[in-house]
Amino acid sequence: MPSTSPTPSRVTVIGAGVIGLSCAHDLAEAGHEVTVVADHGPGDTVSALAGALWFPYRAEGAEAVLERSLRRFVELATLAESVDTDDPSAGADDFTDDVPPVQMRTGMFHERLDPPDRSWVPPVVSVLGDDAVRPVEGGVRATLPMIMTSRYLAWLMDSCRMSGVAFQWRTVTSLDDLSGSADAVVVAGGLRGGELLGGDDAVAPVRGQVMVFANGDGGEDGPRLIGWTVDSDDPTAMTYVFPREDEIVVGGTAEAGSWDETPDQATAEAILSRAEALVPELKELPILGHGAGLRPTRETVRLERVDGYALPVIAAYGHGGAGVTLSWGTAERVVELVGEAVGVGGRGGLS
Ligand SMILES: Cc1cc2nc3c(=O)[nH]c(=O)nc-3n(C[C@H](O)[C@H](O)[C@H](O)COP(=O)(O)OP(=O)(O)OC[C@H]3O[C@@H](n4cnc5c(N)ncnc54)[C@H](O)[C@@H]3O)c2cc1C
Numbered sequence: 001m002p003s004t005s006p007t008p009s010r011v012t013v014i015g016a017g018v019i020g021l022s023c024a025h026d027l028a029e030a031g032h033e034v035t036v037v038a039d040h041g042p043g044d045t046v047s048a049l050a051g052a053l054w055f056p057y058r059a060e061g062a063e064a065v066l067e068r069s070l071r072r073f074v075e076l077a078t079l080a081e082s083v084d085t086d087d088p089s090a091g092a093d094d095f096t097d098d099v100p101p102v103q104m105r106t107g108m109f110h111e112r113l114d115p116p117d118r119s120w121v122p123p124v125v126s127v128l129g130d131d132a133v134r135p136v137e138g139g140v141r142a143t144l145p146m147i148m149t150s151r152y153l154a155w156l157m158d159s160c161r162m163s164g165v166a167f168q169w170r171t172v173t174s175l176d177d178l179s180g181s182a183d184a185v186v187v188a189g190g191l192r193g194g195e196l197l198g199g200d201d202a203v204a205p206v207r208g209q210v211m212v213f214a215n216g217d218g219g220e221d222g223p224r225l226i227g228w229t230v231d232s233d234d235p236t237a238m239t240y241v242f243p244r245e246d247e248i249v250v251g252g253t254a255e256a257g258s259w260d261e262t263p264d265q266a267t268a269e270a271i272l273s274r275a276e277a278l279v280p281e282l283k284e285l286p287i288l289g290h291g292a293g294l295r296p297t298r299e300t301v302r303l304e305r306v307d308g309y310a311l312p313v314i315a316a317y318g319h320g321g322a323g324v325t326l327s328w329g330t331a332e333r334v335v336e337l338v339g340e341a342v343g344v345g346g347r348g349g350l351s
Contacts, residue, residue: 009342010181012037014172014196015188017047018149018324019316021156022331023186028163030335035182036160039171042153046190049210049293051242051249052152052324053107053228054145056120058206058254059322061300065329066123072328073145074127076100100155101148105243107228110278111139116232146228147324148244172196179310184338186314187306191296193317197306203318205294207258209267211275212288213248223281231278239274247288250275254321256297263290295321303330305337312341 009032013024016038028034042048054073056066080100121133124142133142160167172178175196178185187193194200216222225243232238237254253267268290276282298318306313314337319326 009033009183009338010035011184011186011338011342012178012182013186013188014038015186015190015193015317016040016042016157016167017045017188017190018042018050018153018156018327019047019190019319019330020186020188021153021160022327023188023316023334024165025156025160025163026328026331026335027186027338028160028165030339032338034160034164035166035168037168037170037172039169041169042157043150046293046295047323048150048153049208049291050147050149050324051210051240051251052147052149053105053230053240053242054147054325055230056123056322056325057238058295058297058320059301059326060298060320062303062319062322062326062329063123065301065303065326065333067127067329068332069326069329070123070127070145072332073102073147074104076102077104077145101151103146103148104143105146105226105228106141106143107230108136108141109139110229110231110233112232144228146242146244149324152324175313176310182311183342184312184314185309186316186334186338188316190317190319190323191294193296193302193315197313197315200298200302200318202300203296203298203302204257205259206297206320207253207255207260207292207294208251208321209253209263209271209290209292210249210251211268211271211290213250213282213285214288215243215246215248216281216285222284222286225279225281229279231274233274239271239278241275241279241282248282248285250282254295259294261292261294263292296323297321301326301330303333303337305341312338314338314341 011032011034013020013036024034024036194203216224218224229241242249297320302315302318
């Protein structure tokens with residue numbers, strides 16, 4: 001359990017994507033009075049577009065928070081598994097409000113690069129044991145957390161509210177303007193995180209486009225997919241198929257420097273042909289829609305105190321293609337940094 005602060009400090013978190021909400025949650029649990037200020041709600045952020053498999057894709061310099069993050073997702077998946085959804089007294093609202101939509105799912109990582117990039121394996125084995133990643137012909141099979149993003153963000157909002165987090169929906173134009181109402185600020189603004197800090201040339205968009213299919217029921221509505229599939233067929237953009245409960249998210253692309261958030265027809269056709277070659281069952285399932293978003297990619301994830309403002313400022317942005325993956329580890333580090341800045345303790349570690 002998080003340790004509580006002897007004197008609560010007022011902390012403003014700028015951003016209501018997965019990073020801002022995770023930070024807000026842990027700061028509130030550590031005893032701070034937390035207000036999230038954002039001009040886009042979670043459903044309208046790039047976070048809502050994420051697949052999301054726990055996988056450190058395009059997230060440089062975040063090694064220190066990888067294991068911490070994975071541990072928390074495994075805890076959440078274990079909690080979700082422990083809930084008896086057949087219990088008639090556990091209604092749909094209980095499920096949405098109380099149960100994190102995270103499941104441990106096994107899938108296949110097709111490796112085409114020589115040598116394959118297995119830099120992600122040591123933290124997984126360290127947290128989940130040797131059996132979590134098994135070499136097989138053509139790649140590895142792994143069991144990793146799958147985060148059902150839209151439902152997960154709704155759960156995270158509910159969890160923040162239950163922990164006492166307040167929300168304001170507006171644009172912040174100056175950090176110094178917050179000094180009267182906050183003792184510390186966390187900048188979790190994603191791709192725009194650097195704007196409030198005098199600009200940041202190291203952060204840039206990497207566009208990703210996805211398709212969403214309906215998942216079948218194994219009968220008349222078509223095949224039901226459960227396991228995930230990733231193929232490193234293109235070193236710059238992996239093909240992936242991430243089944244959730246009702247939907248399947250299929251990608252992907254990685255266009256560095258593109259600011260275009262509109263899905264493109266030719267790109268969709270290319271994704272479809274790669275994905276159907278990988279998972280032929282997709283041919284039998286209806287397409288629900290298309291999406292495109294900008295990964296907030298940076299040379300290294302920025303997770304540090306920034307000096308030169310009227311109040312302590314903590315930067316937490318630039319999580320690239322792995323913001324969901326890194327979210328809880330980032331939140332725990334932010335609690336430590338805020339605690340150091342305002343002179344109180346942070347999260348006491350995982351139980
Ligand atoms: C196609 C695609 C697939 C992906 N798949 C995965 C995956 O499988 N696994 C994974 O881990 N990651 C994945 N990602 C990456 C992940 O989505 C991002 O790393 C993550 O969402 C970044 O979260 P964030 O909270 O930093 O930023 P965002 O979600 O962009 O949120 C930024 C927030 O800051 C607010 N804000 C910014 N500036 C201001 C301001 N001045 N005033 C007020 N509010 C402000 C915005 O309103 C918003 O609320 C994927 C990304 C894409 C595009």
